[in-house]
Amino acid sequence: MSLNVNKMKYVLVIPDGCADEPQASLGGKTPLQAAKTPNMDAISKAGIIGQTDNVPESMPSGSDVGTMSLFGYDPHEFHTGRAPLEAAAQGIELFPGDWAIRCNLVTVEDGKMKSFTAGQISNDVAAELVGLMQKQTCGSEHWKFYPGVSYRNLLVYRARGGKAPFADDTYTVPPHDITDQPIDESLPMGSGGCDLRELMEKSVELFAECESNQKRTENGELAATQAWLWGQGSRPNLEPFIERYGVRSAVITAVDLLRGIGKLLGWDVIEVEGATGYLDTDYAAKGRAAIEALRGDLDFVVVHVEATDEASHEGHADAKVKALEEIDEKIVGPVHEYLKSTGEYRILVCPDHPTFLRTKTHSHGYVPFTMCGAGIESKNVPSYDEVQAAASGDTIDNGYELMGRFLKK
Numbered sequence: 001m002s003l004n005v006n007k008m009k010y011v012l013v014i015p016d017g018c019a020d021e022p023q024a025s026l027g028g029k030t031p032l033q034a035a036k037t038p039n040m041d042a043i044s045k046a047g048i049i050g051q052t053d054n055v056p057e058s059m060p061s062g063s064d065v066g067t068m069s070l071f072g073y074d075p076h077e078f079h080t081g082r083a084p085l086e087a088a089a090q091g092i093e094l095f096p097g098d099w100a101i102r103c104n105l106v107t108v109e110d111g112k113m114k115s116f117t118a119g120q121i122s123n124d125v126a127a128e129l130v131g132l133m134q135k136q137t138c139g140s141e142h143w144k145f146y147p148g149v150s151y152r153n154l155l156v157y158r159a160r161g162g163k164a165p166f167a168d169d170t171y172t173v174p175p176h177d178i179t180d181q182p183i184d185e186s187l188p189m190g191s192g193g194c195d196l197r198e199l200m201e202k203s204v205e206l207f208a209e210c211e212s213n214q215k216r217t218e219n220g221e222l223a224a225t226q227a228w229l230w231g232q233g234s235r236p237n238l239e240p241f242i243e244r245y246g247v248r249s250a251v252i253t254a255v256d257l258l259r260g261i262g263k264l265l266g267w268d269v270i271e272v273e274g275a276t277g278y279l280d281t282d283y284a285a286k287g288r289a290a291i292e293a294l295r296g297d298l299d300f301v302v303v304h305v306e307a308t309d310e311a312s313h314e315g316h317a318d319a320k321v322k323a324l325e326e327i328d329e330k331i332v333g334p335v336h337e338y339l340k341s342t343g344e345y346r347i348l349v350c351p352d353h354p355t356f357l358r359t360k361t362h363s364h365g366y367v368p369f370t371m372c373g374a375g376i377e378s379k380n381v382p383s384y385d386e387v388q389a390a391a392s393g394d395t396i397d398n399g400y401e402l403m404g405r406f407l408k409k
């Protein structure tokens with residue numbers, strides 16, 4: 001792949017999980033149809049709209065799989081699990097035989113998954129709980145917990161030259177897939193299942209005894225009742241993006257998953273103050289950071305916003321619409337305006353996977369994409385949404401092919 005000698009600028013905006021179904025509460029419209037998104041619509045009008053499938057039917061519809069495809073890597077070839085990607089974000093090196101595992105702090109009530117975030121538990125309490133797990137349960141040289149942000153933490157199994165108790169048959173379930181459902185049938189199974197279940201059981205006692213955790217209940221917040229282990233995997237081997245696509249790139253995100261994939265691809269990771277990975281994120285700051293990054297040497301900037309996905313996980317249609325409008329107004333609009341002033345450019349908007357408000361979780365299936373810019377002829381479709389995308393006749397079944405098409409001159 002040749003380098004970007006003409007200094008064309010490229011931007012991808014990811015409204016995470018924004019694709020959805022029509023909602024009765026939105027008058028039969030999808031959140032994308034209901035939201036006022038003049039800037040995304042303008043891209044569709046000036047360029048093309050289509051639909052792409054980032055998650056192969058045979059794989060779980062996780063953001064790890066969807067994002068890998070969206071970034072132009074076939075998940076069948078490169079995906080080993082979610083946690084190793086997040087470990088890369090924290091600079092945790094995995095050696096042969098090591099496994100990384102996501103450690104959520106969750107609230108289970110009456111045997112059901114009440115909150116996969118333990119009510120968006122604070123970093124302080126989360127770090128204390130993860131510290132307790134490390135101190136009191138793991139003393140072993142093999143297990144090491146790493147505090148992350150809020151409910152998103154990591155556990156690493158260090159094989160230390162020995163054999164890990166894990167194999168590819170280890171089966172775990174993301175806690176955000178079972179909101180309000182009984183947890184019994186979703187406990188870890190397969191070769192690593194027994195060890196993981198044991199750790200989860202130990203966490204129940206530890207969390208119940210942790211004062212600052214229990215205080216949350218007094219304050220009307222949810223306490224974490226246990227750890228939930230999932231997303232395990234070994235070290236992935238991703239071909240550097242510059243070698244595959246020939247452009248120097250950066251990612252702006254608040255979540256370790258995208259930070260980690262970015263790092264593994266050799267991208268710059270741009271931290272933005274006020275980016276939270278939630279609905280209260282500072283959208284405008286992300287837009288400004290993207291423009292700042294484009295002023296420099298970089299060819300390609302990815303701006304990821306998690307808020308749309310989180311609104312769906314919580315089942316809040318209005319919040320999803322609001323998040324889409326914020327992304328449109330404060331990121332897509334200003335970034336596109338800036339790109340127009342730089343000369344040749346391309347801009348793409350595309351989520352990783354659908355996240356349905358109805359089920360509060362991710363789904364397989366097509367997501368709409370829209371792009372415009374140099375060399376892209378206008379099809380004049382006036383709106384960016386799932387219905388227009390399906391009607392366009394432009395369908396990509398292997399989502400990882402979209403990136404090559406976008407970056408092609």
Ligand SMILES: O=C(O)[C@@H](CO)OP(=O)(O)O
Nearest residue numbers: 016062063064152176309
């Ligand atoms: O990080 C996570 O645990 C999940 C839910 O917050 O993220 P996503 O839905 O993007 O996979």
